[in-house]
Amino acid sequence: MSNWLDEIHWNADGLVPAIAQDHKSGRILMMAWMNRESLQLTVDEGRAIYWSRSRGKLWRKGEESGHVQKLHELRLDCDADVIVLQVEQLGGIACHTGRESCFYRVYRDGAWQTVDAVIKDPHAIYEHKGHSHE
Template identity: 80%
Template sequence: MSFLDHISWNSDGLVPAIAQDAATGRILMMAWMNAEALQLSVDEQRAVYWSRSRNKLWRKGEESGHVQLIKELQLDCDSDVIVMQVEQLGGIACHTGRESCFYRVLEDGVWKTVDPVIKDPKDIY
């Protein structure tokens, strides 16, 4: 039995994958993986996701250079969420040019941007 057989895939054959900075613990992003993406991630020791919008595999950093090197994979108790401890090359995980995709905080009923843009996305993509 393969490690892939232990995953509770959703009806689309996907599992959410959370990328967390292995050094700081900060949540960097969430994306989806199918079985092929997860197997490639294990084989290559870098994050490979399934792009739902493009309907194809997506190697994190293939365009931006902001690769995520996998340090550890964790599976939750229900076997339906993966957490990846990663080293984020270039310090940018978000397509907005920020360290993390989670850069807004709810304050008094308003989403406030709290993290700066490290690099303009026009200079990345």
């Protein structure tokens, strides 16, 4: 693999946190993990590919939901331990709950309050897939 991957400070599990951000609005859509292979494939294929810790395998965002993240730009933070993917979220839904973003709750008055509506029923997104989310 290329030298650019060696510049990343991978954690003890060989992973780096990856934040998906809408390339136009700047809104944070989600956070997931990437390993060397998923990051290389993301660049090669021009779409977000993460590492699923729960399933122990590559996770091509949208492989089950159809909500693919098209890569526009890749950024590395100053400590080289966090990746930001500037993406175009096809279908407008990044979260398995059917919302635009996984960050749909705001802390107010001592409690988490849901502030974003469901765009598409998650059961309709995954009804034929046998999974509750990606």
